[in-house]
Amino acid sequence: xDIFGGxxxxxxxxxxVWKRHKVILSNIANADTPNYRAKDVVMEEESVxxxxxxxxxxxxxxxxxxxxxxxxxxxxxxxxxxxxSLEEEMAxxxxxxxxxxxxxxMVRGSVDKLNNIIKEGRQ
Amino acid sequence: xxxxxxxxxxxxxxxxxxRVRMNVVASNLANYESYRANGEPFRxxxxxxxxxxxxxxxxxxxxxxRVVEIRESNEPFKLVYDPTNPRANQEGYVQxxxxxxVKEMADMITAVRSYEANLNAFSATREIAQxxxxxxx
Amino acid sequence: MEIRPINLTISPEREKAKAGxxxxxxxxxxxxxxxxxxxQKAEAIKDAVMKGADIPxxxxxxxFEKAGIALNLLIQVRNKxxxxxxxxxxxxx
Numbered sequence: 441x442d443i444f445g446g447x448x449x450x451x452x453x454x455x456x457v458w459k460r461h462k463v464i465l466s467n468i469a470n471a472d473t474p475n476y477r478a479k480d481v482v483m484e485e486e487s488v489x490x491x492x493x494x495x496x497x498x499x500x501x502x503x504x505x506x507x508x509x510x511x512x513x514x515x516x517x518x519x520x521x522x523x524x525s526l527e528e529e530m531a532x533x534x535x536x537x538x539x540x541x542x543x544x545x546m547v548r549g550s551v552d553k554l555n556n557i558i559k560e561g562r563q
Numbered sequence: 564x565x566x567x568x569x570x571x572x573x574x575x576x577x578x579x580x581x582r583v584r585m586n587v588v589a590s591n592l593a594n595y596e597s598y599r600a601n602g603e604p605f606r607x608x609x610x611x612x613x614x615x616x617x618x619x620x621x622x623x624x625x626x627x628x629r630v631v632e633i634r635e636s637n638e639p640f641k642l643v644y645d646p647t648n649p650r651a652n653q654e655g656y657v658q659x660x661x662x663x664x665v666k667e668m669a670d671m672i673t674a675v676r677s678y679e680a681n682l683n684a685f686s687a688t689r690e691i692a693q694x695x696x697x698x699x700x
Numbered sequence: 701m702e703i704r705p706i707n708l709t710i711s712p713e714r715e716k717a718k719a720g721x722x723x724x725x726x727x728x729x730x731x732x733x734x735x736x737x738x739x740q741k742a743e744a745i746k747d748a749v750m751k752g753a754d755i756p757x758x759x760x761x762x763x764f765e766k767a768g769i770a771l772n773l774l775i776q777v778r779n780k781x782x783x784x785x786x787x788x789x790x791x792x793x
Contacts, residue, residue, distance in 0.1 A: 462570050548697075566754050
């Protein structure tokens with residue numbers, strides 16, 4: 441029975457976006473914490489060649505999820521070694537929100553389609 | 564649902580931390596000219612934040628912030644030349660509280676901005692939760 | 701004119717094919733099994749969430765929806781079977 445293929449494809453993306461959301465929340469909460477490094481979530485294959493993320497902390501090398509949390513190498517903003525840019529985090533927050541909504545609507549679309557097909561438009 | 568509540572908690576911890584910071588700034592400003600009973604000037608207060616960055620939290624992407632302590636600053640007192648002041652020392656200098664108005668105001672502005680950012684983030688989390696539950700018709 | 705009896709025996713090839721291919725009842729029972737599995741998955745997640753497990757909200761919601769769809773499908777299949785049965789009954793032999 442493979443009718444859920446469409447939905448199952450979107451689920452990992454939802455997982456990714458949700459985790460990213462939590463990381464952004466953490467960055468915003470720690471915008472003024474000394475020595476805190478801003479973090480982000482990257483897809484496992486991507487993290488190898490990205491220029492921006494040069495210093496990685498292998499926080500969960502084999503999470504099995506296809507993505508993980510890394511520190512972001514960025515210009516230092518303050519002299520307390522905190523490199524969180526509040527503006528950037530707020531922008532990412534909004535982007536991420538939209539992505540989440542998009543994926544949710546895909547799932548919703550699949551669910552509605554399936555229900556429609558099953559009920560043949562009746563009831 | 565703990566996962567969701569922990570997400571709210573991250574932003575809540577940020578809001579709390581900034582509120583504490585705002586209170587501290589307010590105290591410092593209020594005591595800009597204060598002295599202790601023993602004649603010592605008021606020592607400004609500082610907040611110490613700490614990120615709860617243990618491996619478990621990091622793998623989940625959740626790093627709340629914690630207020631470790633509110634401590635007195637070790638920065639030296641200001642010295643102002645004012646020989647007519649009863650508190651003046653032999654060279655005519657008066658010790659004043661180590662509160663810099665400009666720095667405190669800047670801190671206050673940053674604190675308010677960070678507080679609002681956390682509040683915004685909190686709302687975003689709530690919207691996500693609502694959208695998710697909408698799937699259930 | 702010779703009347704030859706009709707050969708009603710099934711040829712060996714068809715016999716083999718029939719034995720190998722899944723019957724209707726087989727498919728039906730597999731399907732019911734699958735619906736049951738989806739229901740159980742949803743129940744498991746519900747239990748886990750109530751015990752305080754670490755399941756993201758969106759995952760829980762999606763699994764519930766899937767179980768609901770599976771159940772809908774089962775209900776509609778049942779309806780169709782009932783309809784078919786009733787129609788068979790109405791047929792005049």
